[in-house]
Amino acid sequence: MAALDELTRPAGDDDHVGGVPARLVASPASTEEAAALVAAAQGLSVVVRGGGTKIHWGPPPRSLDLIIDTRRLSGVVEHAAGDLITVVGAGTPLGDLALGDQQLAIDFHPGATVGGVVATGASGPRRLHYGTARDLLIGITVVRPDGVVARSGGKVVKNVAGYDLGKLYTGSYGTLGLITECVFRLHPRPAASAYVRSTAPAQAVSAILAAQVAPTAIEIDTATGELAVLLEGTASGVRERAALIEKLLAGEVSETAPGWWGRDPWAPDEIGLKLSVPLSKVPALVDSGSALRGSAGTGVLYAAARDITEVERLRALCVRSGGHAVVLTAPAEVRDILDMWGPVPGLAVMRRIKEQFDPGYRFAPGRFVGGI
């Protein structure tokens, strides 16, 4: 086994996570290299980093020795167009995927990698129609914290053989090991698309859904007071459906998305939350006075909170409605006194899973729910 110092380099000034500096950085270029690295790093605390677009999400690690940079685990390993699947390295930037007339239908922050989107379970407007990473991921290769390489799922969409580890790793914030390769189901790129922009209230969402036009996204933004709908399909079909929604909302058809579409509503040094409520509670949440933006058609919205009081008010509102409010990002002084994750049902089982996969609590220690 190669010694750790042959596989790593000393960390630089930018190699910190939430203000906690790392000692070492490594950039493995294959699953095998990654496995050798993790095996050699036993005893070290590790945070996995992709494009770094969401590295500030979640609490800082309790300790940090090694950052594993995934960006050399990149590239499309396979694109089987006829089978509508692709196999990609976890460090591949989503923006670099060139899949011809097909697409991996996941919205992402500019610069984000495949592994980062999967590890955080991040999603955007189009989740209404396509689902999220958990729905599109059909196979995964990981390096466990003990250095063992494991795969689950496969390269076919329909597959129920064995446990679906991909679901468990999606949204696990790097606490169960390193994701090195992902297999996704793809969708055809739509021939045409159109947005309908309006100032209709959130209450209009149920009318949009009742219209049976199969929207790809329904987004709301309280700052501009806008409600916008994305429609995709054939040129003539989109024209007809967009016209119907235009009339329904007294809106306006537009070829381009509103400027706020799919963007986080907070500035870099503000408190950013992800809120989730049952669909029927969306209007009440939107009317509650906070600055919100997001998927009014699925009940997953984002908020910029002014202070901890507002976080608590929003969290109470969401939890009372049967939902959740997670603080994704916050300035250090706020983060340190805030429970970022909020109440987590099923935490006891989650702890047992963590202890099976990472008994030393070395991967992203303290970054996840309940101090996991």
Next chain:
Amino acid sequence: MADIDALALALRAELGPEQVVTDRQTLRTYECDGLAHYKVIPALVVLPHTAAQVATVVKACAAAGVPFVARGSGTGLSGGALPHAEGVLIVTAQMRRIVEIAPADERAVVEPGVINLQVTRAATPHGYYYAPDPSSQQICSIGGNVAENSGGAHCLKYGFTTNHVTGLQIVTPDGDLVRLGGRALDPPGYDLIGAFVGSEGTLGVATEVTVRLTRLPESVRTLLAAFTSIDAAGAATSAIIAAGVVPAAIEMMDALAIEAAEAAVACGYPPGAAAVLVVELDGPSAEVEAQFEQVTALCTKEGAFEIRIAADEAERALFWKGRKSAFAAVGRISPDYIVQDGVIPRTALPEVLRRISEVADSHGVRVANVFHAGDGNLHPLVLFDARVEGEAERAETVSGAIIDLCIEYGGSITGEHGVGMDKAKYMPRMFGDDDLDTMQLVRCAFDPDHLSNPGKVFPTPRLCGERPGSNLAERFPGVEVF
């Protein structure tokens, strides 16, 4: 059996005598699920009415170290609900209350014994339905669907059970009632719902399920296309996908399957067809009409000699009747048969079907092919006559060879029927030791004593080592553990 007798006594007192079955004759009626050649008489059957009763039963099993197996309607095709001879069979069929249809939340909350189709029936008046539609949807239960991650003909477009469950109440193998998720999406923490759905009863028992309801499509169009060769039907399937169309379903049947369906339900498919495709599109009328024309043209271009377009709901039902009754229909042309379930990349379809036919011929066995062509999910029906010596063995050989072909072409040993008892032996051909070991870490987290449906899915159980406890505080003294 002292443990079981004591358990029966205790559970009688807790649940009431009519909910605990010990009579040998009645126990025998539970000896198998839909895969009838595996038979095990359970030591005890319980029929709980509530989640609390399920928890009571599981807790009692855990305390006594007695294994338990959950069973819904018993329609599974991999022996997943096969009882344990020294264990308790927990039958959820009495838990069939639809707790709530909540169209404003696009959710339904149901007990595990609720029949799949009942959810759709209850939701339809509100303009919604439940999308996963296994062929057995008139009798299979939602609890069983959750265990098996059931699919159906329409999962090409709409996904599987796992894409439609947003909340679960489960009883963990130590008897705790735990709620996961709910009506809202993306609950914080590990995706335990994702881990649980499709775990085939090995991580506990689902006692309540919250599912997505899907808006009824404005338009549904269905066609039946007949081809003179399997290859042409396969080429048409590929052409439809390549054109960027995502049909709700593309189903294929070969000549032998058509013959069986004709004999059983007189579905009136075009005579002389070597293969038929049933293609269904759904969605907004403005999209469906244009794409339907495109699909029709592609079928013609790939050599369909007859295309029928369903004029109304009755004709659509007839197209589907032939397809959905195909399994049972095979009984008309063969006294016995094995239903296989494997997956291949859809582009390999013509090649794999040729190889299946070669294998079948070389063993003198007939194979009827029925499958979800759109997603490469094959259901070859391997025909045999158990009264003829050697036929059952030959059929078993061919059935196993088909699974080997699925693996060789980079597919899966099961697309929707599950691993269960039947396919645990194939798991090491699809996954390495480390893969299986890693999956079983999840098992160890939920069920370190292997009491929940033991012997299923994994050929070799993993030793879970020292029992994990919540020792975070010990490991990190001074760190707040909230």
